[in-house]
Amino acid sequence: MPSHATSRAGARPRARRGEGERLRDEILEATAELIAELGSAEKVSTRAVAQRVGCSSPALYLHFPDKATLIYAVCEAQFNQMGTRIDKAMADAGGDLIDRLRAAAHAYVGFAVDHPVQYRIMMMDTTYGALAQHTLVDLAAEAGMTSIVTTIQEAMDAGILERDDPVLTGVTMWAAIHGIVSLRLAKPNLDLPPLHELVDRCLDRNLWGMQPRPGAGGAQPPL
Amino acid sequence: MPSHATSRAGARPRARRGEGERLRDEILEATAELIAELGSAEKVSTRAVAQRVGCSSPALYLHFPDKATLIYAVCEAQFNQMGTRIDKAMADAGGDLIDRLRAAAHAYVGFAVDHPVQYRIMMMDTTYGALAQHTLVDLAAEAGMTSIVTTIQEAMDAGILERDDPVLTGVTMWAAIHGIVSLRLAKPNLDLPPLHELVDRCLDRNLWGMQPRPGAGGAQPPL
DNA sequence: TGTACATCAGTGAACGCGCGTTCACTGATGTAC
DNA sequence: TGTACATCAGTGAACGCGCGTTCACTGATGTAC
Numbered sequence: 405m406p407s408h409a410t411s412r413a414g415a416r417p418r419a420r421r422g423e424g425e426r427l428r429d430e431i432l433e434a435t436a437e438l439i440a441e442l443g444s445a446e447k448v449s450t451r452a453v454a455q456r457v458g459c460s461s462p463a464l465y466l467h468f469p470d471k472a473t474l475i476y477a478v479c480e481a482q483f484n485q486m487g488t489r490i491d492k493a494m495a496d497a498g499g500d501l502i503d504r505l506r507a508a509a510h511a512y513v514g515f516a517v518d519h520p521v522q523y524r525i526m527m528m529d530t531t532y533g534a535l536a537q538h539t540l541v542d543l544a545a546e547a548g549m550t551s552i553v554t555t556i557q558e559a560m561d562a563g564i565l566e567r568d569d570p571v572l573t574g575v576t577m578w579a580a581i582h583g584i585v586s587l588r589l590a591k592p593n594l595d596l597p598p599l600h601e602l603v604d605r606c607l608d609r610n611l612w613g614m615q616p617r618p619g620a621g622g623a624q625p626p627l
Numbered sequence: 628m629p630s631h632a633t634s635r636a637g638a639r640p641r642a643r644r645g646e647g648e649r650l651r652d653e654i655l656e657a658t659a660e661l662i663a664e665l666g667s668a669e670k671v672s673t674r675a676v677a678q679r680v681g682c683s684s685p686a687l688y689l690h691f692p693d694k695a696t697l698i699y700a701v702c703e704a705q706f707n708q709m710g711t712r713i714d715k716a717m718a719d720a721g722g723d724l725i726d727r728l729r730a731a732a733h734a735y736v737g738f739a740v741d742h743p744v745q746y747r748i749m750m751m752d753t754t755y756g757a758l759a760q761h762t763l764v765d766l767a768a769e770a771g772m773t774s775i776v777t778t779i780q781e782a783m784d785a786g787i788l789e790r791d792d793p794v795l796t797g798v799t800m801w802a803a804i805h806g807i808v809s810l811r812l813a814k815p816n817l818d819l820p821p822l823h824e825l826v827d828r829c830l831d832r833n834l835w836g837m838q839p840r841p842g843a844g845g846a847q848p849p850l
Numbered sequence: 851t852g853t854a855c856a857t858c859a860g861t862g863a864a865c866g867c868g869c870g871t872t873c874a875c876t877g878a879t880g881t882a883c
Numbered sequence: 884t885g886t887a888c889a890t891c892a893g894t895g896a897a898c899g900c901g902c903g904t905t906c907a908c909t910g911a912t913g914t915a916c
Contacts, residue, residue: 418877418878418891418892418893419891419892419893420878420879420891420892423892424891424892424893427892427893443753444753446669449868449869449870450869450870450871451868451869451870459892459893459894460893460894460895461870461871462871462872462873462893462894462895463892463893463894465870465871465872466891466892466893470870470871471869471870471871524753527809527810527813527814528751528809528813529813530666530667530747530812530813530815533813533814533815533816534815534816536814536816536817537816538814538816538817539817539818540817540818540819543817572820572828575819575820575825576825576828576829576832578806578810579803579806579807579810579825579829580802580803580806580807580829580832581806582806582809582810583801583802583803583804583805583806583807583809584802584803584806586750586751586805586806586809587750587801587802587805589753590750590751590752590753590756591750591756591759591761592753592756592757593756593757593759593760593761594759594761594762594763594766595762595763596763596798597795597798602798602799602802605795605799606799606802606803609799609803609832609833610832641858641859641860641910641911642858642859642860643858643859643911643912646859647858647859647860650859650860672901672902672903673902673903673904674901674902674903682859682860682861683860683861683862684903684904685860685861685862685904685905685906686859686860686861688903688904688905689858689859689860693903693904694902694903694904852916853915853916854914854915854916855913855914855915855916856912856913856914856915857911857912857913857914858910858911858912858913859909859910859911859912860908860909860910860911861907861908861909861910862906862907862908862909863905863906863907863908864904864905864906864907865903865904865905865906866902866903866904866905867901867902867903868900868901868902869899869900869901869902870898870899870900871897871898871899872896872897872898872899873895873896873897873898874894874895874896874897875893875894875895875896876892876893876894876895877891877892877893877894878890878891878892878893879889879890879891879892880888880889880890880891881887881888881889881890882886882887882888882889883885883886883887883888
């Protein structure tokens with residue numbers, strides 16, 4: 405075997421004709437790893453991505469027009485994972501509509517805690533926030549949000565939640581949960597109570613309507 | 628008059644003995660202006676600050692150990708302004724305790740909208756967020772937060788709000804309002820409803836306890 | 851009152867770095883005839 | 884089957900920039916004696 409070829413860290417064979425897309429996927433994967441490891445998108449350099457993939461840095465430009473697009477592509481992909489995770493949590497929560505909404509909120513927070521850097525980039529960074537051109541309707545149609553809005557609608561139909569605009573109700577809840585998460589991420593040294601406790605308080609205040617409010621101490625859903 | 632001296636933009640006379648602090652203030656002011664104009668702390672270079680002040684860039688290091696400290700000093704000063712603004716709004720709101728809390732929230736949002744860049748740096752940026760070493764008790768002792776927590780306590784004593792930990796109650800409200808503001812700042816293209824409408828919805832859900840909840844459409848405080 | 855000295859409040863030039871991106875080029879692979 | 888050509892999938896080197904910061908130095912101002 406040729407020792408020179410293996411001495412270069414991460415050396416990879418050139419893709420065959422028609423397999424150019426494979427490098428694209430490897431670039432996305434390496435970028436995602438580096439974002440998580442280095443803690444921000446600015447700290448991820450195109451050179452570092454190329455080195456991890458085992459290609460030259462100009463090769464990135466065969467697949468992405470610039471660095472910002474690459475970063476955004478990574479975060480967008482991972483946000484779709486969040487949608488999946490929320491959907492799964494709601495499905496696992498059983499038939500109680502309030503249970504399902506609470507599960508969705510906790511799954512959202514769980515994703516943010518597990519992927520703090522990506523959450524920050526997608527939700528707290530103006531640079532990439534400006535790249536997203538969503539309308540509220542688009543947002544409600546995305547994975548995760550769809551199930552939430554549907555469930556809110558069902559709860560309103562069933563008389564469990566006060567009748568209101570389900571998208572707006574969802575957004576208000578979303579903003580409140582996001583506030584908790586983003587405070588935690590932005591102020592790591594602040595001695596906030598445990599995250600899920602704050603989230604439960606927040607849910608207590610948002611998920612009621614026709615039925616009596618749960619006690620201040622408890623987060624148990626109404627029967 | 629010497630024409631050469633005036634041809635240099637922003638030229639300033641050297642401070643006299645014992646007046647070195649004046650340059651420090653001018654640096655803070657110029658930095659604050661540039662942060663607001665350029666839209667982020669990264670875009671503000673030490674050279675640009677020096678040019679606006681009319682001094683050399685090494686002169687900054689006579690007053691601040693590094694750039695991060697300078698930026699943080701600016702934001703901290705402006706956050707104290709926010710406290711003052713909240714206090715004033717609460718005083719102007721009259722005697723009704725719920726009115727006062729609603730006024731505080733709207734003043735908070737108003738400050739964030741008027742100083743979006745500083746709000747982002749102080750509340751949504753991990754770099755500078757990590758510099759802040761507050762405890763919740765410290766936070767509650769700061770301008771703005773003090774009045775809010777006191778008012779919450781009074782409202783609980785008066786039986787207007789359900790009895791609970793006033794600091795924790797304040798933090799929960801704060802997080803929810805912050806969530807709305809930070810979504811607006813991070814996702815400028817998202818077609819959210821008007822900010823004060825979202826804030827009123829949020830307050831409706833947080834500012835109740837012993838008295839009946841205000842209707843879904845209205846934001847009017849209870850009598 | 852004179853003068854040597856200390857200090858304050860700076861300056862001008864440069865260091866050194868890493869970064870995103872571009873440019874000209876290459877070599878393996880496939881294709882037309 | 885042979886061969887000229889086109890294309891794909893990259894590479895190596897360099898451009899050009901701006902930045903935070905340091906270093907050696909200066910000149911005005913005040914102070915001790």
